[in-house]
Amino acid sequence: MTPPPDRLTEIAERAEAVLLGFDGPICSVFAGKSAPSIAADLRQLILSHGVELPDELRDQDDPVELFRATTALAPQLADTISAALEAAEVQAAATAETTIGAFDVVRACVATGRALAIVSNNSTAAISRYLGRRDRARYFTAIIGRGERPDLMKPSPIPVAQALQALNVRPSAAVLVGDSTTDIEAAHAAGVPCIGYANKPGKDERLAVAGADAIVTDMSDLAAVLASTRRPQSRLPWVESGGGPLIVVPTSALTTWRGASADFDPGDLDTWGDYGRACQIDGYAGSLDTGDDQALVLGDEPASTTYLSDQRLFIRWIYADSEEDVIRLIPKAVETAGWEEAGTWTTSGPARLFDSTLAGDELEHEHHLTVDVAPGTYLIRTAYVEPEDGTALVLVHLAEQTLQLERV
Structure with missing residues (x-):
């Protein structure tokens, strides 16, 4: 039942x-290379070593089960069969x-x-x-x-x-x-x-x-x-990264951000697509072109991130015991921050914050956050702050260009 x-x-x-x-x-x-064909190759390998297979294994089309059964029948071939099966699986995994x-x-x-x-x-x-x-x-x-x-x-x-x-x-x-x-x-x-x-x-x-x-x-x-179950109760909306940079793309330019390419190969940077470009940004933040606009990259740490629109401030949770501690210590973190400039970001208006591996036009069912910001060019300021023992945050602030002009 x-x-x-x-x-x-x-x-x-x-x-x-x-x-x-x-x-x-x-x-x-085994969608690309079928399981029965791999099992047939393994049977030939076994027979080539002079091992007779019982009738029930002559028709076994599952290569993993054939490996299990044959190593019990002929343990001396365990390493040979294991290596052959692994090689076939790796080849199959590519497609x-x-x-x-x-x-x-x-x-x-x-x-x-x-x-x-x-x-x-x-x-x-x-x-x-x-x-x-x-x-x-x-x-x-x-x-x-x-x-x-x-x-x-x-x-x-x-x-x-x-x-x-x-x-x-x-x-x-x-x-x-x-x-x-x-x-x-x-x-x-x-x-x-x-x-x-x-x-x-x-x-x-x-x-x-x-x-x-x-x-x-x-x-x-x-x-x-x-x-729909076990949803964490947070006071602030946080965006997670699976391990790479987060990206902030103007809404009008979302279709130009393609994320990680379909043929992604960890050993070949040329196959990483837009995600690879984001990974090349040094430091806590930086900008890069996407279409006729610019994207803001939040790099270095794959940290949970939120955005405070009233301060044009990204809060990146490096470590803390709780969200309550993070929220409580934000004012102190801003007050004590030793800001460093990380270039400028020009945006055509409101943007979306999301994992840089994702494509910008496929966010309907993906976790992302709206970044409410007016059109313009902003000075990117970053700071690593430990406002209290056991708490560390990275702050990324979008400062008005006038702040930069006043210091010149």
């Missing part, structure tokens, strides 16, 4: 951390298709303060290859891939336990999202609720029989539930 829909909300409400399977919930790893709604889930977790991890029977190298295509590894606190011992792959609870330890979260305060019965077995053995992702016809029934606590057929549905 399929779990009731309200069970999903109940699980999401309790979840402080979300563990995601890789193949399925995040992407289709893996992202699951619709997967990064809606990621963004919902970031927006609601939930930690993220990947727990997979695929190799860590393949996961890293996929995430590296668009600098997405920064969203995940832990990536737990296949280890050297096949017997410790899911359904063993060990990978799930490793993720819980890395995230420092109790089993009951986490949830695993997976598309296989082994995911459900591993989660329950570790004491973690499991949401089944039924991405193929009939899979919802199999996942329900296996004991999934809730089932979704669309990752976007899960994202919507996560986004």
